[in-house]
Amino acid sequence: MNRIIIVVAVLVAILISSSLYTVNETQVAIKLRLGEIVSVENKPGLKFKTPFVNNVVTFDQRIQTLDAQAESFLTVEKKNLTVDSYVKWRIVDTEKFYISTGGSMSSANLRLAQNNQDALRSEFSKRTIIEVVSSQRDAIMASVKSKLKAIAEDEFGIEVIDVRIKRIELAQEVRNSVYSRMETERKSIANKFRSEGAEEAEKIQAFADKERTIILANAYRDSEKIRGNGDAISASNYAEAYSQDVDFYSFYRSLESYKKSFNQQGDILILSPDSEFFRYFNPSN
Numbered sequence: 001m002n003r004i005i006i007v008v009a010v011l012v013a014i015l016i017s018s019s020l021y022t023v024n025e026t027q028v029a030i031k032l033r034l035g036e037i038v039s040v041e042n043k044p045g046l047k048f049k050t051p052f053v054n055n056v057v058t059f060d061q062r063i064q065t066l067d068a069q070a071e072s073f074l075t076v077e078k079k080n081l082t083v084d085s086y087v088k089w090r091i092v093d094t095e096k097f098y099i100s101t102g103g104s105m106s107s108a109n110l111r112l113a114q115n116n117q118d119a120l121r122s123e124f125s126k127r128t129i130i131e132v133v134s135s136q137r138d139a140i141m142a143s144v145k146s147k148l149k150a151i152a153e154d155e156f157g158i159e160v161i162d163v164r165i166k167r168i169e170l171a172q173e174v175r176n177s178v179y180s181r182m183e184t185e186r187k188s189i190a191n192k193f194r195s196e197g198a199e200e201a202e203k204i205q206a207f208a209d210k211e212r213t214i215i216l217a218n219a220y221r222d223s224e225k226i227r228g229n230g231d232a233i234s235a236s237n238y239a240e241a242y243s244q245d246v247d248f249y250s251f252y253r254s255l256e257s258y259k260k261s262f263n264q265q266g267d268i269l270i271l272s273p274d275s276e277f278f279r280y281f282n283p284s285n
Contacts, residue, residue, distance in 0.1 A: 028061045028094045030103070040094045057103050063090045063161060066109050070167070071117055073124040075132060079177075081124065084167040087116055087148065093157030100156045108156060115151050116163070119144040129178060133168055141165055 029041040032055050041056075066087040072080050089112065091097050101107040123140045124132060132140065145163040152158040170178060 026060060026062050027058045028091065029056050029058045030094055030098050031056055037095055037098065042094075057098065059091055059094060059097070059103070059105075061091050061094075063088055064105070064109075066112055066116070068113050068116055071120070072171075073121050075124055075129050076126060077128055079129055080171040081129070081132065082167075082169040082171070083120060083124070083165060085116065085120065085144075085163065085165045087112060087163050088161040089152065089158050090161065091157060092153070092159040096155075096157030108158065111156065112148070112152060112158065112160075115148055116144065119147040122147075129170070137165060137168075 030037055031041065066089065068085050068087065070082055070084040072082050074080060097103075097108065101111070120140070123143055127136055127140070141163050145160060148163060149160040152160050
């Protein structure tokens with residue numbers, strides 16, 4: 001009798017334990033009956049099921065990260081770029097997610113990765129390398145997110161929260177081509193600045209030469225005026241002195257002539273003694 005009670009108690013315990021399951025705060029559960037969905041449990045707590053008839057599948061409803069494998073995409077210039085990206089997503093429609101993926105998280109990641117690649121390929125094929133690398137990177141991520149969001153919610157019961165491009169690398173030959181073009185553009189800009197600088201330098205030099213010529217001409221004009229005035233004053237003074245004492249002035253001019261004539265040793269003049277040059281050496285005068 002005791003054995004029967006013990007066996008019954010064990011069976012009852014097994015039955016009760018098989019009838020209970022727990023859903024925690026980070027999970028969502030689907031109750032199945034012979035493979036068909038009976039209900040979806042979104043609230044955490046202790047739940048009941050029919051033993052041996054119902055089975056339960058739980059899913060993590062926290063945000064998941066799809067770290068996509070780096071892929072090569074062609075730009076509008078037919079240049080290869082290696083792109084590394086990731087997608088943040090979570091389950092919002094558990095029933096649709098289970099039906100579309102069979103409840104497999106890896107299957108969901110695989111299908112989402114394929115759609116992510118297709119969306120990136122479409123966006124990159126419409127843009128140049130410069131646009132992809134610099135000005136339109138945010139626009140690409142926003143467009144890819146919008147496309148993935150529509151597909152994922154409609155087909156997989158997934159909400160796409162964010163799409164980010166982690167890295168964009170140029171192939172070596174493309175990298176060399178881009179660097180060469182950038183170098184050419186920089187040299188062109190530098191040559192332009194040098195040309196403009198040389199042109200301005202020539203303008204400044206020409207203006208300076210013009211100003212110098214004008215200043216020298218004005219200075220020469222003023223100096224000639226001053227010299228002319230000085231000569232006029234000198235001539236006036238000589239004329240006034242001559243008019244006051246003609247003999248003395250003549251004597252003074254003769255002394256100046258002697259001084260200039262015998263300025264250096266060895267100067268020899270052959271003149272007649274009664275020459276006008278020796279006028280003031282002649283006692284008779």
